[in-house]
Amino acid sequence: MLIELTHNLTYRYDAPISLGDHRLCLQPRGHGHQRLLEHRLIVSPEPSHHHALVAASGDEIRRVRFQGTTSHLCIEAHSKVETQVAMPLEECFNPLNPPLPYPRGHLNRDLHGALEGWLPNGQHDPSAVALAQDALMGGNQQTLPFLIQLMGTIQDRVKYTERHLGPAWPAGRTLRERVGSCRDLAMLMVECCRSVGLPARFTSGYQLIDPPPADYDLHAWAEIYLPGAGWRGFDPSAGSEINERYIVLASSSKPELTAAVSGNFSGPPNTSSTLNWTIKAQIADVKHDDTAMKTAQAA
DSSP: OOEEEEEEEEEEEEEEEEEEEEEOSSSSSSSSTTEEEEEEEEEEESSSEEEEEEEESSEEEEEEOOOOEEEEEEEEEEEEEEEOOOHHHHHHHHSSSSSSOGGGGGGGGGGGGGGGGGSSSSSOOHHHHHHHHHHHHTTTTTEEEEEEEEHHHHHHSSOOOOOOOSSSOOHHHHHHHHOOOOOHHHHHHHHHHTTTTOOEEEEEEEOOOOOOSSOOOOOOEEEETTTTEEEEEEEEETTTOTTTTEEEEEEEEEGGGGGEEEEEOOOOOTTTEEEEEEEEEEEEEEEEEEEEEEESOOO
């Protein structure tokens, strides 16, 4: 599937301010099950310095710096991406999908950081452990049945809702509130998977729904490392594995490191700012053009 994307973000300030360093995660991933054919970034005011770097996850991000003062920051990202259908997971495992809990010692050491719990001492949230154990029993301790059961259990216990402000909630709060945004459900699935030995990370990007919604927004889901299949995406908000209608921007063990734009500014006391954005997607083989405009963060 060939998709052309335009993502615009406009920050406006009610007084002249100085922009600090900014980190931009607006370049779609260029490997795996998607190919990046074109990418162009336009920033106003013109940065005094910018450079690309490869993050710990392997995704490419941009760092930009500014000089002088401004009353706005406008960022426009144009991308052309080709997505592909992934090999069915059942065909990746030989002969059977791995039993759970998966032994930590059987994993490449590079993956051990994606097994740490959310709590400061590295332990997993007890409520997420309990939920994972329920899904583990329901899935007969097999990986794929576990993931399907886990997404179904999350949908049964947590009502999806849009929440545009604030960071992703920890698993315990999401289960306690019984409601959560896509990023809250993603973090809940990440924590549950890690507790049974499956490396997991938070992923941000776009989901192109058919028929298209009235409003497009950024979306979040989980990526799980499955021995024999590698990193694969699962969307607990939709209750299924991701497909070619998902486009990855960035992934990390820390959700805040996948934010489309992060940075700071300094100015007069009580300076306020507003954010407006549009996300436009044109899908070559569906022939429609979808636009959305909102004034907050990703759902």
